[in-house]
Amino acid sequence: MAISIITEWLLALLIISGSFFGFTAALGLVRMPDIYMRMSTSGKGATLCCGLLLLGVAILFQDGRVTARAVAAILFLFLTVPVGAHMIARAAFRTHSPMWNGASMQSPKAEREKDD
Secondary structure, three states: OOOOHHHHHHHHHHHHHHHHHHHHHHHHHHHOOOHHHHHHHHHHHHHHHHHHHHHHHHHHHOOHHHHHHHHHHHHHHHHHHHHHHHHHHHHHHHOOOOOOOOOOOOOHHHHHHHHO
16 A cells, blocks of 8 residues: 555644644643643643544544544544543632632623723
């Protein structure tokens, strides 16, 4: 089974993009000041990382069973990671985990009215 040049470039793009999002998720865990921002960056970054890498696996193997498993895993990730991140952030909020000093609980509209 020979892989065409376009497929190789697509695989390289998917793997590099997925790795980039994985790196930014890890960096967000280290650099963000509070748990709420950490959950946001790690949830979104890890979901995109795993989704892109699994898409690359599905394209690389070009087998029906592998593709079905990769698509099922991607759907599972897109359904469960945001819910899990929300539940962890909610638990942190209910246990009065401190927020970053620069964070605001007001809506953007209320902040604009306050500034005027």
